[in-house]
Amino acid sequence: MFEAFRKYLSGKGTFTTHDYELIESVLTFKKLRKRQYFLQAGDVCQFHTFVSKGFLRYYYVDEKGQEHIMQFAPENYWTGDRESMYLGLPSKYNIDAVEDSEILLLKKEDHDIMCKTIPAFNDFVSETLKKNAAVLHERIRISISLSAEEKYSYFISKYPSISNRVPLHMIASYLGVSAETLSRVRSQSVKK
């Protein structure tokens, strides 16, 4: 149940057996079927969520009913709407399972306690936040400066394992491009 998590965490810092046990004691294990929601717009996000198996997506649905994927979360990724969680406000976002998945839930309060009681965990969290900010920053750069074709080739070179795991229309949604355009862009680049 926690093997994947332990393995993940051991790569992120130095934790004692006691640390692992403490953290695991406040984690909740949950299985999700493909297409099952974990969070729906309007819910308040309660948990930091670690994906130990499978694949989630975090997305926004606009007034026209279009989905816009904010994040892909395969194994060893964290997801959840931090803003909703911190402010206690309903989320604008949805999270659901792209594949059958297994996730670990960590309540906001417990997360804060872990940060306070386990220095290594606190360091890991702030390190993760920094890295995450760098990823968001880079995504903005891509988003404002590249064409559809360039975005696509950037994506497949940066996330090859995601590229061949999700349908093309989800990549399109992530990149802010229509699925048809991406299909054409890809068939063009094959020719080259």
Add this chain to the structure above:
Amino acid sequence: MFEAFRKYLSGKGTFTTHDYELIESVLTFKKLRKRQYFLQAGDVCQFHTFVSKGFLRYYYVDEKGQEHIMQFAPENYWTGDRESMYLGLPSKYNIDAVEDSEILLLKKEDHDIMCKTIPAFNDFVSETLKKNAAVLHERIRISISLSAEEKYSYFISKYPSISNRVPLHMIASYLGVSAETLSRVRSQSVKK
């Protein structure tokens, strides 16, 4: 020299006179003329930078010579390339002054020391990081889901004070839209 900074910081937490003095003792004051670079692509970013007066921009120049603005930094904003700073690698970005400005520089090492010795400063920093992440996240949402017109109206409603302080082409560059398109979009929306 530090009045603006003190005023800013006092709104962000509870600091003793001693805390202020300690922080100020490691700050470097610097004036920038309009158009003066503070960071050029290829430099390693050394400082956390607080804008106490004026206006900076943080931008990327692509192979075609096009500028893409990643961040506007008016008074009371922090700027700098964190990634370059943390990794000690040359930055891809430029920072320069849009107006004559006054900035305060805080060396990475001193910043870390402040975080360790002044708990309130540490809290302030992590709070700022969280808020910044939320801003980046929202910008991605805007960027992948809205049209040029929607992006523009979002921008002017969210950042009215920036809108009438910078030339239109910089807003265009920030939004990832051409200056001409933005000019047209704006004249359309005036008619409504």
Add this chain to the structure above:
DNA sequence: GGCTTCTCTTGACAAATGTCAAGACTTTTT
């Protein structure tokens, strides 16, 4: 096995956006 749903592609066309160039106006520099 057969039905349904998903996924991807392709065509035809529409709409949005970019590019280039020119001109008017303002601000800055000398």
Add this chain to the structure above:
DNA sequence: AAAAAGTCTTGACATTTGTCAAGAGAAGCC
């Protein structure tokens, strides 16, 4: 005061991207 540089707008046109619709194939479901 004159010159230079920057800003904004507009037109004409090209290019990119989106939309709608159809169809083929694959995957999943009962």
